Amino acid sequence: MSRYVMLDGPDGCGKSSQARALCEWLDGQGARVLHVREPGSTPVGEALRQLLLAKTTGALLPLTEALLFSAARAQTVLAVVAPALQRGEVVVAERGYLSTLVYQALAFEPGLDFDWVLDLQRRVHGPTLPDVIFVLDVPPAVAAQRRRWRTDDRIEARGADYHDRVRAGFLRAAASEPRAVLIDAARPFAQVQDDLRRRISEALP
Template sequence: MTALGLFVAFEGGDGAGKSTQADLLARWLSDRGHEVVRTREPGGTPLGRALRELVLHGEDGSVAPRAEALIFAADRAQHVATVVRPALGRGAVVVTDRYLDSSVAYQGAARELGHDEVRGLSLWAVEDLVPDLTVLLDVEPGQGRDRRGTVHDRLEREDDTFHDRVRQGFLALAAREPDRYLVLDAGGPVEELAEQVRRRVRTLLPGPAGAP
């Protein structure tokens, strides 16, 4: 476990269903008596919400790839310092929609800035804090686009080639760290996916609350 609490991140391409699964896990944990901090990146802090608006919805449609990576790293540094670490320190379960692996997949792989460079930047920003469990909801670009509907932010508007590079970036990360990852087909039934997540999380919870 990370510090005293448990840190779970949901990752995957746009339209994978991360928010749905994160909400279901947070509700299940709360029902079992755990303090849960449900958060997201970018935008898990007041500063993060301002940065999210700038990078995803700003009037200037073009953001240089390195600037994009730095903005997300700044959001992450503030998020970890003011939300994630304090919650873990008091024994809470932190459930986040996206974390540093999103930067590696989107900026490192899809923007072709390099895995090691982007990962190193994010690790420096968070002082090497990584999740106890990363749930990767694997989605094909076309399926993700269909799920997103008609309203898209700046990254969601990228073409399928970009989103396929994102997908391959996530799968490569999972292959590098199989013990930290739970890879699920995002096209599966929502409740079946939720049960697979719960099954894995049960093995990480402390004490009697972690029992089936």
């Protein structure tokens, strides 16, 4: 049975490592699994990712960012995710439209109009919507600690205030999004992974 599972949350919350572990587990359960990341997982998506995350790109307007992230998303959702679901695969996606609502509408000051961004995301996704979005919630200090070994990208390099607004934005967006399930991702890795597996088993038999 095809399923579209999305992991989202602040920079360093654990999306990539939890997604990898979920894919291994799903594979072990006999599912055909496709792991995608946003922006990315298509040639144009990866090129846009490089552009969006490189510090040399400099400042962009929130509108420009929202359109570029959404362009990458359209290509990933329509050209990669939808066909995989058609083939009966389980798709595990890192990030998605909640990130655009949070980073470009809620965390920027002044940010974009939330409903306008939501409408754009509806047009990008069409009928191909995630079955569940796990929002990995961590306090900004914990996320910063988990990122301490890597060099910040263009967006991570924004100040602590921005990251506070990102965390608050995810909590708000998760509360208003029926597909979202809030996960306490400050717990040890294995506990978070067990929680995700249990919820997937319950929600997606």
